[in-house]
Amino acid sequence: MRQAGRYLPEFRAIRVENDFFNVCRTPELATEVTLQPIRRYPELLDAAIIFSDILVIPQAMGMQVEMVPGKGPHLPEPLREPRDLARLTDQRKGFSVGRELDYVYKAITNTRHALAGRVPLLGFVGAPWTLMAYMVEGGGSKTFAEAKAWLFRCPQAAHELLRRIAAVAAEFLVGQVHAGAQALQVFESWAGELSPRDFAEFSLPYLRQIAAHVKQRCPDVPLTVFAKGAHYALEQLATETAFDVISIDWTIDPAAARIRVDRALRSAGSARRVVLQGNLDPTLLFADEDTLRRRTAEMCASFGATGHIANLGHGMMPAHDPERLRVFLQTVHSASRALR
């Protein structure tokens, strides 16, 4: 997560000259930035993730989104009440996901060619609840009070918005596969703001719909969900959705997650195998090298020898030292060789 980004001096150099969304919209730049970590860590990274952002969907739906350096996304005209839904363009005549987001498809195709088979390329979207949170708050938030107030005050309008975002997201994912993405991830980064009850009402049904839509059209493309903070929903994600991979943050013990997922699948009589992804606390990259090595090896052992994609439990941070990331990556490879 944020495999490309501000911890890399070569990324910062490109950002000096280019606005964030300009990089996303220029296929050559998006490809260059996507490839930077692949070049820096040859043989160590097993996949590239296309350089873009989850907020390209609100933009495609007609909202203005700025990326404020050092602060993150800012939507100057957030949705404040249900009648603001009329401002969104997704239901206007002539609206087309493919036309609005064609620049992402071009970036994906260009990057697939540039990768030349070195590693597979991942596409992604933001999940409906997380995108709704940005669209209503106008940016990041500590409490998500505005967005959650919508859920509780006007649940019908909230469901209408979530349903519309889900439709765009599902179509966008299929389009990314047609453009060349070989695996997909759905980011529900603010799942942890919801109670289990509200996750079941306002997030899970849309995650389920997105997975079903994509699996029907692209059955062979691995599909990952990252519902940050939603430990309580591991069983539901495993048994009630079609995601192949569940990505977990560091607040869940990997061995416990493995047991819970396998037990839930067994009791549901399901023969499918769900892969787990994660989950080192990104802050461990600030620890000394020995601690980082020890904790990374412990993490790999806790997930077990199979069915695990090693990753951080959330994104790289601007202050991370790229050389510490190398230590993490090398340790993942040596620890997994030892496990096998």
Ligand SMILES: Cc1c2[nH]c(c1CCC(=O)O)Cc1[nH]c(c(CCC(=O)O)c1C)Cc1[nH]c(c(CCC(=O)O)c1C)Cc1[nH]c(c(CCC(=O)O)c1C)C2
């Ligand atoms: C998958 C992805 C994302 N953003 C970026 C990528 C590109 C691919 C990659 O290299 O991982 C580039 C990507 N997106 C951004 C950056 C920062 C760099 C810059 O300003 O140049 C990068 C490299 C900007 C951004 N965009 C966003 C934030 C978070 C703000 C907040 O806490 O509210 C930030 C800081 C929204 C966003 N964007 C994304 C998420 C989901 C994952 C997560 O939880 O981190 C979220 C919530 C997803």
